[in-house]
Amino acid sequence: xxxxxKGRYGLRAMFELAKAYGQDPLSIKQIAAMQNxxxxxxxxxxxxxxxxxxxxxxxxxxxxxxxxxxxxGISVGQVLTALEGELVPADCVGDDAAGCAKAGxxxxxxxxxxxxxxxxxxVNAITLQDMVDDFHRLIADRPQAKNVKC
Amino acid sequence: xxxxxKGRYGLRAMFELAKAYGQDPLSIKQIAAMQNxxxxxxxxxxxxxxxxxxxxxxxxxxxxxxxxxxxxGISVGQVLTALEGELVPADCVGDDAAGCAKAGxxxxxxxxxxxxxxxxxxVNAITLQDMVDDFHRLIADRPQAKNVKC
DNA sequence: AATATATCATAGTAATTTTGTCAAGATTAT
DNA sequence: ATAATCTTGACAAAATTACTATGATATATT
Numbered sequence: 001x002x003x004x005x006k007g008r009y010g011l012r013a014m015f016e017l018a019k020a021y022g023q024d025p026l027s028i029k030q031i032a033a034m035q036n037x038x039x040x041x042x043x044x045x046x047x048x049x050x051x052x053x054x055x056x057x058x059x060x061x062x063x064x065x066x067x068x069x070x071x072x073g074i075s076v077g078q079v080l081t082a083l084e085g086e087l088v089p090a091d092c093v094g095d096d097a098a099g100c101a102k103a104g105x106x107x108x109x110x111x112x113x114x115x116x117x118x119x120x121x122x123v124n125a126i127t128l129q130d131m132v133d134d135f136h137r138l139i140a141d142r143p144q145a146k147n148v149k150c
Numbered sequence: 151x152x153x154x155x156k157g158r159y160g161l162r163a164m165f166e167l168a169k170a171y172g173q174d175p176l177s178i179k180q181i182a183a184m185q186n187x188x189x190x191x192x193x194x195x196x197x198x199x200x201x202x203x204x205x206x207x208x209x210x211x212x213x214x215x216x217x218x219x220x221x222x223g224i225s226v227g228q229v230l231t232a233l234e235g236e237l238v239p240a241d242c243v244g245d246d247a248a249g250c251a252k253a254g255x256x257x258x259x260x261x262x263x264x265x266x267x268x269x270x271x272x273v274n275a276i277t278l279q280d281m282v283d284d285f286h287r288l289i290a291d292r293p294q295a296k297n298v299k300c
Numbered sequence: 301a302a303t304a305t306a307t308c309a310t311a312g313t314a315a316t317t318t319t320g321t322c323a324a325g326a327t328t329a330t
Numbered sequence: 331a332t333a334a335t336c337t338t339g340a341c342a343a344a345a346t347t348a349c350t351a352t353g354a355t356a357t358a359t360t
Contacts, residue, residue, distance in 0.1 A: 001238060001239070001240065001241060002152050002237055002238065002239050002269070003239040003240060004317090004318065004319085005318075005319065005320090006318085006319085008239075008240055008258075011258065011261070012258055015257065015258065027334085027335070027336090028335080028336080029334090029335085038319095038320070038321075040320075040321060040322075041319070041320055041321085043336080043337080043338095044319095044320085046336090047336095047337075047338085050336095050337095057335090057336060057337090058328085058329095058335085058336085059326085059327045059328050059329090059334090059335055059336050059337090060327060060328025060329045060330085060333090060334065060335060060336085061328070061329045061330060061332090061333060061334040061335070062328090062329060062330085062334075062335085063327090063328075063329080063334075063335050063336070064335075064336090065336090076261060076265070087152055088151060088152065089151070089152045089153040089157075089158075090151065090153060090158055091151060092300045100300050101300075102298050102299075102300040103300075104292070104295075105288070105292060105294070105295040105298040106295070106298045106299055106300040107165065107281055107284050107285040107288060107295075107299075108158075108161065108162055108165065108281075108299060108300065109300050110281075110284050110288075111161070111226060111276060111281060111284075114272070114276060115226075115272055115273060115276075118268070118269070118271075118272030118273075119152070119268070119269055119272065121268075122264070122265055122268030122269065122272075123265060123268075126261060126264060126265075131257055131258075131260075131261060134257050134260050134261075135257040138255070138257060138260075142254070142255060144255070145254075145255040145256070145257075148252050148255040148256050149252070149256055149257075149258060150242045150250050150251075150252040150253075150256040150258065150259050154346090154347065154348085155347075155348065155349090156347085156348085177305085177306065177307090178306080178307075179305090179306085188348095188349065188350075190349075190350060190351075191348070191349055191350085193307075193308075193309095194348095194349090196307085196308095197307095197308070197309080200307095200308095207306090207307060207308090208306085208307085208357085209305090209306055209307045209308085209355080209356045209357055209358095210304095210305065210306055210307080210356060210357025210358050210359095211303095211304060211305040211306065211357065211358040211359065212305075212306080212357085212358060212359090213305075213306050213307070213356090213357070213358085214306075214307085215307090
C-alpha cells in the first residue's frame with residue numbers, strides 16, 4: 001500500500017472539511033464520529049495538516065477545524081505530502097534531495113524522476129473541489145451513496 | 151519512500167540484465183558485486199522476480215539469470231509490482247480488490263482509482279528498453295557516466 | 301566420480317515504521 | 331467559572347523492512 005492510514009484517513013477528513021466549507025468549523029470529535037476513527041489518532045493527523053498550513057483551527061467551545069483555503073486551492077497531493085512526507089520513489093529525487101550529486105550521470109535517476117513527476121502530476125491535479133464535485137454527481141445519481149465510504 | 155529497497159535494488163538488477171540481454175547469464179554474485187549488495191538479499195529479490203516470470207534461471211557453474219523476455223517486453227511497473235506487491239494507494243482498488251463492494255457508491259474510491267490508474271499508467275509505460283536507451287544516450291554525451299549509479 | 305559453481309528454500313533477527321493509546325496542559329466561547 | 335476544544339509529548343503493540351545465516355539441490359567442468 002503506497003499510502004498509509006495517516007494519508008487515507010487524513011484525506012477523508014479533509015474531504016469532510018471541504019464539504020463543510022463556508023460553514024462552522026468541524027471538531028475532531030465530529031469527524032471521528034463520522035468516520036469511526038479514534039479522536040487521538042485524528043488529532044495527530046490534524047496536527048500535521050495544520051503544520052502544513054492546510055487547515056485553520058479555532059479553539060474553545062464550538063471550535064474545530066476549517067480549510068485554510070478554498071477546496072479548489074488544496075490538492076490531494078498537498079494533503080498526502082503533508083501526512084506521508086514527500087511521495088518520492090527514491091531519495092535521490094524530490095525537493096528534499098536538493099539535487100542528487102549524480103543527477104545527469106545516473107540512469108536509474110532518470111527513471112525515479114520520471115515516476116516522481118508522473119505521480120505528483122496526478123495527485124497535484126486533483127483538488128478537494130474535484131472530490132466535492134464527484135460527490136454531488138454521485139448522490140444526484142444514487143442518493144443512497146450519501147453515507148457510503150470505503 | 152514509495153518504493154522499498156527490494157523494488158529499488160531489483161529494478162537496478164533488472165537493468166543490468168537488460169544491458170546484458172542476448173549474452174551469457176549474469177550470476178547473483180556478479181550483480182551483487184556490481185551494485186555492492188548482499189548476495190542473500192539479492193537472492194530473495196530474484197526469487198520474486200522468477201516467481202513473476204520476469205527472469206529465467208540457469209543453475210550450476212556459469213549459470214545465473216537472464217530476462218524472460220526482450221527488454222522492451224518488460225515494464226518498470228511489472229518489476230516493481232513483482233517486488234512490492236500491487237502499487238495501490240488503498241486496498242479498495244487494484245486487481246486484488248476484485249471490485250470493492252462500495253465502488254460506485256463511495257467518493258474516495260473514485261480518487262484512489264484515479265491515483266492508481268495514473269501511477270500504473272506511468273510505470274507501465276516505461277520499459278527496460280527505455281532505460282537501456284537512456285543509458286546509451288547518457289554515455290554518448292558523458293562517457294564518465296558509465297559506472298555512476300545512485 | 302569429484303569438485304566447483306550456481307540457484308533454491310527456509311528460518312531467524314535487529315531496526316524501523318506504522319498505528320495507534322494515554323495523559324496533562326493551554327486556550328477560548330459561553 | 332466552566333465546558334469544550336486544541337496542543338503536546340510520552341509510550342507501546344504490531345507490522346514491515348532489511349537484511350543474515352544455513353543447508354539443500356542442480357549443473358558444468360575437470
